[in-house]
Amino acid sequence: MSADLHTWWGFIRRLATDDAYERYLEHHRQHHPERPALDRRAFYLSEQQRKWTGVQRCC
């Protein structure tokens, strides 16, 4: 039961991009361990900048 809830919670967090920073850190650790990672705030700001540079929303 609690495992199910945990899966659902993870799914919702992923859908809302709530876990974006944790996933970024994970990716960073694996692929670029030599470079320092962005902090939470800098990552959030750069993600927003990237996200809203193309067509994101429709009619």
Add this chain to the structure above:
Amino acid sequence: MRKVLWALVALIGAFAGGGIALQRGETINAMWIVVAAVCVYALGYRFYGAWVAARVLTVDSTRVTPAIRLNNGRDFVPTHKWIVFGHHFAAIAGPGPLIGPTLAAQFGYLPGTLWILVGAVLGGCVQDMTILFLSTRRNGRSLGQMAKEELGPIGGYAAMIGTLVIMIILIAVLGLVVVNAMRHSPWATSTVFATIPIAILIGLYLKNIRPGRVLEASIIGVALLLLAVGGGGWVDSHPAVRTMFDWDGPALAWFVIGYGFIAAVLPVWLLLAPRDYLSTFLKLGTVLLLAVAVVVMSPELKMPAVTQFVDGTGPIFGGKLFPFVFITIACGAISGFHALVSSGTTPKLISNESDVRLIGYGSMMLESGVAIMAMIAATLLDPGVFFAINSAPGVVGATAEAAVETISSWGFPVTVEQMNSLAAAMGESTLFARTGGAPSLAVGMASIFSSLFGQSMLALWYHFAIMFEAVFILTTLDAGTRVGRFMLQDFLGHAWKPMGETSWYPSVLISSALVVAGWGYFLYIGVVDPNGGINILWPLFGISNQLLAGIALCVATGILVKQGKLRFAWVTGAPLAWLAIVTTTATWEKVVSPDVRVGFLAAADQLAQKLADGALPAAQVAVAPQLIFNQRLDAVLAIILTVILWIVILDTARVCWRVVKGLPVPPTSEAPATLVTETR
């Protein structure tokens, strides 16, 4: 066993469809439509969608997608298919599928519903899935880049111009919808105003207080938005405060224009991004709630299946059933705009090619389902009430008495008392001539929700629905202005280098101002037009959206033929042919029709004649020259759009001809295949 199940689905669908067709009573239950729609979608997804994916596109689940090959933890990220489905659906579903069906309900519930179902299953879903797939095979290239690389520079430029024009018209018409919902409504106006500081607050929270905690910030924001809806009721009941928010149309138009400019030049984290989180939350929640409410309440539809307005005399917009129902309902059936989202963002998230059916075909099916619900919400109202809300004063008469008399004379009885008591129940001073579709949809949604949760909350539900529509219309407005700005900067950068730098502030200000001036002009004219503006702008929006769909289908057809799949070219070629016929006929009628409610030029000439004869009331004399110029400009714009479509079609035909003749064509831009086994 499987076969029996699908035969059963087909049987139920046929039964529900037959039930709708044979319906001869006064009303019909919405469940017939819901069941028929679900069966059509299920069959379309299981059989046609699967066939197109497997045989036409030849989806290859062993081929490595760009999300895996180019994984950078940012935009290229292999993602679970249901997560991508959610993101893609949230991106494609905007206010379009809610408004189009509401306007098209003037023809009755049947024509619009049929087009939404058939158009989606054979057109829109196929377009979205095909473009998504082609872009995935090309490392997430945009539609414009694909058009340029696969067809040639002409296709590329056409896609670029088409995108810019659709953006301008779309924002203008959506702005007009919001203005009409807020006009002289202190409750709606104060609630919509309140969404701006709420979004900024959430933006600051997400940047400074708890960076990136999207879920908790969204929950706080949505709670504040609900409070704002309640607060609007207090504003409305307070005699002194309410006058502060009692604005007329032009004032609100200037507000939206100013807001659009500021939102476009502010950093995205401050207003655009937080507003988008809130609107996505609201959108998914409300769509879900509406679906549950429609199924649980299964309301009776009071609108006839087909009304007399199929002859072209409709009060909401002029023009016959063909081609105008197909222009009015773009989003929900086939929407070219989706091709922009399907190429670009979404393909970079796909972890396996076999997911494109769920994400491309499936998301569009769900959007089509939203359009069906909007159709139900519009047609469950008394037809007299529906027409009283949606008809402009220039069409049915300026006073309440004149309007009810005109509408009742069509065979849709309605009284002034009925409209007044409905307006009072919704917390509005009047519901007459609230054109644009949002208010009548809000009345429909409020009726469904309140029958589920209790009648006492009608006014709250109405203003919740208005706030919900306004929030994501304003999101589209912000995001669209920004995209328009980037395109313009790219364009101006060719003329003078510094203008092309997206973060150089003078360039940001100038290009944003130009984009806002573009849509602001159409919005302002639409607001001062006594015929409501929607009548002019919505068909123009429909034509430009179908133009974009036409370009997308051209790219798809061209690529299929280049791959030697000429025998499957009809899969995208047939919807393309249909759109070409519809768009061209609609443009022809909008330009040359002698009916002043249809033809731009006829309307301009008639108004010019009246102005010359001194037959106009004083209030209209001042704006008449602008209206005349605007109608002529609209005619030119419609012609340009259709000419662009035909240029791309002919260019595609040229490429296809060369393929058939064995002559050289631009090489495929598909990324070379890597198989899953090679990367392990």
